[in-house]
Amino acid sequence: MDDYFEFFLRPRPEVVIPRCRMIIELFGNLPEPDPLLRFVVDIWVTRKAVFYMPECEEAAALDLPQDFLVRLLLRMNELGETPPKLESFKREDYSEPVRIDG
Secondary structure, X not given: OHHHHHHHHOOOOOOOOOOHHHHHHHHHHOOOOOHHHHHHHHHHHHOOHHHOOOHHHHHHHOOOOHXXXXXXXXXXXXXXXXXXXXXXXXXXXXXXXXOOOO
C-alpha cells in the first residue's frame, strides 16, 4: 500500500491515475473491504478521472467492474463538485485494521 500511496500522490506536473487494467485486476483479486480499493476510487474522484480519461483508456473503461463504478458514483456524490486535494490524503486513512489476538 505504501508504494501505491507514494506513487499516486507524489507531486508531478502530469495527472497520474490508476489505469483501468489495474482497477480491473485489483477489484478482481482483493477482498471487498481492502483499503486499496477505496484508495483507487478516491484517486479517481479527486483527480476527476472520468472527465479527463485519455483516449487510450476509453476501450478499457468498458471493462471496469460494476463494484468500482458504483463506489465511484457514490463517492463523487458524497464529495460533490469540489473533492479534497490530494495533499489532504493521509496514509493512515487507508490502513487495514490489524488483529493482535491471532
